[in-house]
Amino acid sequence: MDVSRPEVDTQWTDTGDAHEERGLKHRGRDDVRPVPIPPTLFKILRQHIEExxxxxxxxxxQSERGGVVASTAYTEVWQEARKLALTPAQVTSPLARRPYDLRHTAVSLWLNAGVSAPDVAERAGHSVDVLLQVYAKCLDDQQEIANRRIDDALAA
Structure with a gap:
């Protein structure tokens, strides 16, 4: 794909459509940005494409009629999925309130799992500077892990 089709208010598009075709942010039409994907997620994506x-x-x-999936459809499905996956207290909390929150969850998970900041930044499409400005606060209880890694490196 060399274009994006963000959903916007119809009054802001030249065509009156809810989706307007635009170039990719900070990239030329012929630029390629490979996105590394873990094998588990690759299998799920491959299965979806085959099906x-x-x-x-x-x-x-795509929508049932082959068009762009509207954000309202994502939101409706997401709200139902939250009710099935979360406790009642979590459902009423801000936890993963929007589908976009999953992006923050994924990046936070990768950082807390010890994936290097440059690798996480590449996967998320950020610079390392932006990644650390936005996500450094999500790193929880890392001091013990850091101490163990430093001890291991010194012992080697």
Whole structure:
């Protein structure tokens, strides 16, 4: 894909459509940005492609009629999924309130799992500076792990 189709208010597009085709942020049309994906997620994505195939426009996810999936559809499905996956107290909390929150959750998980900041930044499409400005606060209880790694390195 060399374009994006963000959903915007129809009054802000030239065509009056809810989705307007735009160039990719900070990239030229012919630029390629490989996104590393863990094998487990690759298998899920490959299965989805085999089962549903891409849309006529090449998008991996499409509406029942082959169009762009509206944000309202994502939101409705997400709200139902939260009710199934979370406790009642979590459902009423801000935890993963929007589908976009999953991006923050994934980046935080990767950092807390010990994935290097440059690798996480590449996967998330950030610079390392932006990554650390936004996500440094999510690193919990890392002092013990850091001490063990330093001890291991010194002992080697």
């Amino acid at each position: 549903y195939g891409p849309s006529v426009d090449g998008w991996l996810f």
